[in-house]
Each structure stands twice: as structure tokens, then as C-alpha cells.
Amino acid sequence: MYWYYGQKLLAAAQIIAKNENYYGVYLSNFACGPDSFLTRYFQELMGGKAHLILELDEHSGDAGMTTRCEAFLDSIRGSVKKGVCRRLDEANLIRKGRVIYIPQMCDHAHILAAALRNRGVDAVVMERSNDESLELARHFTSGKECLPAQVTVGDMLRTIKRNDFDPKQAAFFMASGTGPCRFGQYYKLHRIVLDRLGYRDIPIYSPNQGRSLYDDLKGLGRRFIKVCWEGIIAVDVLMALRFRRKPIERIPNSADSLYQRYLNRIIHAVEKGDSIYDIIKSAGKDFALIETVGRKIPKVGIVGEIFVRSHSFSNQDLITRIENEGIEVLLPPIGEWFFYLNFTRKRNCWWRGEYRRFFETDLLDRAMRWIANRIYNLAGLEPEPKIDEILDLARPYLHDTFEGEAITSIGKAIDFIKHGALGIINVMPFTCMPGNVVSILLKRVKDDFNVPILSIAYDGLHHPTDRIRFQAFITNLQQ
Secondary structure: OOOHHHHHHHHHHHHHHHOOOOOEEEEEEOOOOOHHHHHHHHHHHHOOOOEEEEEEOOOOOHHHHHHHHHHHHHHHOOOOOOOOOOOOOOEOOOOOOOEEEEOOOOOHHHHHHHHHHHOOOOEEEOOOOOHHHHHHHOOOOOOOOOHHHHHHHHHHHHHHHOOOOOOOOEEEEOOEOOOOOHHHHHHHHHHHHHHHOOOOOOOEEOOEOOOOHHHHHHHHOHHHHHHHHHHHHHHHHHHHHHHHHHHHEOOOOHHHHHHHHHHHHHHHHHHHOOOOHHHHHHHHHHHHOOOEOOOOOOEEEEEEOHHHHHOOOOOOOHHHHHHHOOOEEEOOOHHHHHHHHHHHHHHHHHHOOOHHHHHHHHHHHHHHHHHHHHHHHHOOOOOOOOHHHHHHHHOOOOOOOOOOHHHHHHHHHHHHHHOOOOEEEEEEEOOOHHHHHHHHHHHHHHHHHOOOEEEEEEOOOOOHHHHHHHHHHHHHHHO
16 A cells, blocks of 8 residues: 555554444545545455445535434444454566466557567466446446556456356466556455455466566566567557558558558567567558558647556547547557656665666666667657656656656657647546646646647546547547
8 A cells, every 4th residue: 555644544444443342434535536445445444344434525415424324323233343454465476377367458468468478478368348347347346446447357357257267277467556546556456356256366466567567577587578578669669650551541441450460470479589670670661651642631649547548448449539530649659658667766766775776777778778769760760759858848847756647648748749749638537646637737738839638537438528529629620
């Protein structure tokens, strides 16, 4: 638990759970991000012991609160006296011997699975999310958790339902973090759901994307990091090539078919440990040969929460809808997030006096940058700007000590504008804490650069208002 106030709340909850004369009342407020997980942990700690959770907002009425408080007092008489306290720890080190199921956030998941198979770990990417994923998840979630948490729970449940699923040979992958985003709580929610279903022996491998990320991956060998990184950047480049050609292709689906063909080749090369450089060079040439309509089109940059912007089901096929309007999409590469993790890891290691880990990360970061630049150049693309440049662009709006996706979203939005984007779409899960910060700061960016900016919060439902706002945004660009 990396939220300080969350630590205090759960510590108090444990005292309440252990003391026969204490019964807990949890006061929350509408759309509180941390509470979407903390209230669940509070309920788990209470077990069968009577407790009350009150969610307040500006519309709360006294009558309803009074009724619930009276019912709570009545329930105490027949309640158990003690709750249940336990830890929700998971394995950070990935081990062989089980089939590891990986959520399909984007095509990069196939690279991770292929790189694991290259190191002798049986890894499979879960099927694409669909409406059943959310339907299953709603039986085990409150609906207040961020959308990626719900979707990944649903995908896990769909996998468990498969006829070929063997719980004795299965494991799930869900990376962790150290905040402030709620992402670091996902694996705990997954653990609770698996335990509820009786699958306590199924491990969840959750390497921490914070200071210990590369330490957690060392067990797979340095070769794994190199092969996986090359594959991730190769897919970033392949997506960039596709984005450039898709809206102006003369023959429908020519860019998609070429993308899929080269994606399969890259996945195969990563699994075999072969070089991907010749593949990328060939891809750059082939995409350049796609016949186009030969007209200039507007560009739109998409920023925001990494899962939602990358996951077509969660963002309701946003990229396809934009491209169908004849507009080119600019999307932050997945590799950018790893460079940002290197930046924060180096700074935190320096602050803590962990100089060996600092210099190791610095050398690794330089090697990763060299590999990324080489792959972009082979494809005929300009390499992505350094993460320091992105943070510098965001600095007038947000200081880099405010860690997380907020600052990279602001910086990348400005970078897109400087590279010709006529508008920015900021996507996020409903009640996303960094996303709400970005939405507010982008209003200043809009004024400073005079570009239209649209923020969309997704909760798994289709809202007609969002479609109207989207269409108005697109019409504004086209005019």
C-alpha cells in the first residue's frame, strides 16, 4: 500500500477487525480514486463483521444516511465479533513450470509472451476483451475501480472458463507499481477474485515497474530484456508506419494487412531470438510502397492513460473511428513509458544513495536509447524525442517531481502539437486520478497553443454524449 493515508486507514481497519468491541464506519466521497480499492480492502478485512461504508457527495440527503446508520446498528447484534486479517503478496520473479496468461492490452503483449517463450517460459496472450469481460467482472467488482482493472479481471475470468484451462499449471501476469496511480493495486484485486473462486494456488506474477523492475526481471537473464525491448520498439515503429498510411491508402486494408504480416514476423523472430533489424528495414520500404490517394490530411494526437489509449475495446475503437474520418493518428509509443521509468528510477536511486543501481540503470537506459534510435532509423522514421525533452515541454504546467502519466501526457500533447497535430484527445478511465489532472492542465495548453482538446472518460458504457462531443471535435478539425 503506497498511499500514506491508505496505510493509516487499513491499519485502523485491522485494529477494528481484531477488537471485538469495535465496528467500523468508512466515510468516502463520490469518485475518490484510492477509495475504489481501499473500501474493497476494508470489506475484506472485516470479513463477516458488521461494517458500514458511506459515500458522500453534494447531493447526499440526511434521510438516506440516517436509515443506513440505523440498519448498521441493528446488524451489529447478530454480527461476528472479529474480522480476518491477511496479506496480499504476490511473486515478483517469473518462474518456469506454469503457463503464464498475459492480458492483451495491445500488440506489445505478444512480444512479451514471445520473449518469455524464448527463455523457456510457457506464456500465452489472453483473448481480446469483449462485452463478456465486463459482464463477468461486474460480479466481482464494485464498478468504481478504474476500467482497466475491471477489464483485466474479466479477461482473467474468461480464461478460467476455457475448457483447456488447468489451474494446477496456470499463472497470471499483472505488473505492479508504486503509485500514485491505482495501477499498482490491480494485482491485489485479481488476487482477491481468484481467492474468492477457490484458486488460491494460482500465482500472479507482478514485477514492480518501480525501482525494482529490472531486478525482478534479472532471473530471466539480460538476453530477455534485450530481445523483449527490441520487439517492443519494433512494434512501436510498425504502428507508426501503419498510422501514417492507413488514412490515405488507396486500396482498403492494405496498411492493416501489411502491418499484421510484419507483426507476425516480429513475434516469430523474438520467440526464436533472431534479429529483427532486417525485418524492420523491409517493413519501412514496403509501407512506403503502399499506394495512397495523395492528399494532405489533418493529424490528431491521442494522449492519456496508457491502457485505455492502447486498448481498442476500452476506448471503443477510438483510433479506427478517427481514421475512418480521414485523419492521421499520433499515439505515444509504449517505449516512451519505459524511458520514463528509467528516468524516475535513476532519480529515486540517487536520492536514496543506491549508486550502483543508479549507474546500472543509466547504462541500460543508454543502450535502450541506442537500440530504439537504430530501429527507427532503419524504418526511415525520425526517432522519438528523449524523455527529458518531453518533461521539459510539460514543465511550465507540471513539475517532474509529480510522477506518473500526467506529466508525460502533457509533454507529449505539446510535442504532438509542435509536430503538426491540429487537435488532442485525452483518454482516461472514469475517476482516473492522473487523467483528471491532465484534463485540467490541458485547458491551459489549449489556450496557449490555440488547438481544440477533447477529454473522454471511459467506464465501459456507451454514452451518446461522448459520441456527440467526438463528432463535434472532428467536424471542427475538418473545417
